[in-house]
Amino acid sequence: MxxxxxxxxxxxxxxxxxxxxxxxxxxxxxxxxxxxxxxxxxxxxxxxxxxxxxxxxxxxxxxxxxxxxxxxxxxxxxxxxxxxxxxxxCQMADMVTAEALRARKSELGDVTTVAYVNTPAEVKAESDICCTSANAVRVVKSLPADQRILFVPDRHLAAYVAREAGRPLLDSRLPIPDSRLSPAGIIPWEGFCYVHASFRAADVERARKEHPDAFVVVHPECPLEAIDAADAAASTSGMVRLAREHGAIVLGTEAGMCDRVRRDLPQVRCWPLRRSALCRNxxxxxxxxxxxxxxxxxxxIDVSAEAAGRARRALDRMMEVPGR
Structure with a gap:
């Protein structure tokens, strides 16, 4: 130091x-x-x-x-x-490869692939549209309701998005390639963020006891049990906006996010849901x-021209979805 x-x-x-x-x-x-x-x-x-x-x-x-x-x-x-x-x-980004995604799409047949931005460029190139935690629900809502969606790579974000967008969450092991036999909905990849996946409802309950006047918000990469126990789920930009509205806030995300809140909003009391929740990278x-x-x-940073063109199209489609 x-x-x-x-x-x-x-x-x-x-x-x-x-x-x-x-x-x-x-x-x-x-x-x-x-x-x-x-x-x-x-x-x-x-x-x-x-x-x-x-x-x-x-x-x-x-x-x-x-x-x-x-x-x-x-x-x-x-x-x-x-x-x-x-x-x-990023460990989660490494949980999906372009080769594995191509194989899964081949198994599933008629499917629309939504790639979280936490993916390599080559995976984005195999996808139809990208999303972030801030706009994932809007991105999925922008797609026709009768489509099957393969959501990569975060299974917890997929579960949250499915619920918020009103789409069924399907079995990630779904093998049926015939779209006539498989219902519309979201098929999750089995990836996760090791920081956010560790949060539980018990963490939220403990925070409420320690900071009873604080608003508790968690990241949508968390398991649903933590999201359901909290007051809200939000991306990190959403957490900053919520911090402006509350004098005291607990953040269920990487612990360093409180540094950002304290920097911009020194009047706000901010605590991490767990101080040990740190992203090594x-x-x-x-x-x-x-x-x-x-x-x-x-x-x-260098991305091959072949992958870049297709990945850029998926990102451009995301950017065209209305909303901040």
């Missing part, structure tokens, strides 16, 4: 390098506060994708995980994109990594 003076010097150097390089720094909400301080924009996956799409700088330095940097490259192919921490992956990015990325020491 850097001393305060070292951090201040690094931040000053980063700002100078950023100006010289004509760069923009995008950071996910789960980054550490030091990264917030040098970022030009902080947000959730949907906000960052929209921001990346409009960037007119020569370089995007992304502080997050690989699939997010790939998404930035897909929506802004003419801009160089560098992931500040090249080893920052999101915490890999250091100020030194951002500096190195601006100095050209990190490899650029």
């Amino acid at each position: 850097n001393s305060p003076s070292d951090s201040a010097n690094l931040k000053s150097a980063i700002r100078n390098l950023k100006s010289a390089a004509g760069a923009v720094i995008l950071a996910h909400n789960y980054q550490v506060p030091d990264i917030y301080d040098v970022a030009d924009f902080i947000g959730d996956s949907l906000e960052l994708a929209r921001q990346a799409r409009t960037v007119r700088s020569r370089l995007i330095v992304f502080c997050g995980v690989r699939f997010m940097a790939e998404t930035a490259k897909l929506v802004n192919p003419e801009t160089r994109v560098v992931l500040a921490a090249p080893d920052a992956g 999101m915490k890999l990015t250091r100020l030194e990594d951002v500096q190195a990325a601006l100095e050209g020491a990190m490899p650029e």
Whole structure:
């Protein structure tokens, strides 16, 4: 950990390098506060994708995980994109591959594939439309009700979306390729986020006892039992909006999200549902990594032209769905 003076010097150097390089720094909400301080924009996956799409700088330095940097490259192919921490992956994104998805689609026959943005570019390329936790319900509602939907890769988000969109949740093992014999609904992939999947109703009940005046909101990647016990489910951007409405809030997501709330809304009392709920990959990015990325020491994000074109279409379809 850097001393305060070292951090201040690094931040000053980063700002100078950023100006010289004509760069923009995008950071996910789960980054550490030091990264917030040098970022030009902080947000959730949907906000960052929209921001990346409009960037007119020569370089995007992304502080997050690989699939997010790939998404930035897909929506802004003419801009160089560098992931500040090249080893920052996502375990859930790795739970689905393009090869496995192609095989599953072949088994199911007539199916529409909705890919959570927490997927590799090659998986997005095999999908019909993408979604984020902020717009997943709207995306599914935008599809005809008589369609069968294969939702990859998060099974918990699939269950939440199915309920909120009024679509049946089907057996993930459904083998029937004949759409005449299989009802419309959502077929989940069996992936999960190890941070959010660990939350239970008991965590919410404990939080209510410890903070009886607090509003409890959890991420839709959580199991339904945690969602049902909470006051609301929301993406991280939604959590910030809810925090503005409540003087005290408990967040059932990556524990560092409270750092974001405290930064923007210092008057709000904020507690993580569980202090140990940390994403290892999101915490890999250091100020030194951002500096190195601006100095050209990190490899650029590259997506094959064949995959990029099809993945971009799935992302563009998502962007066209109305709503914030």
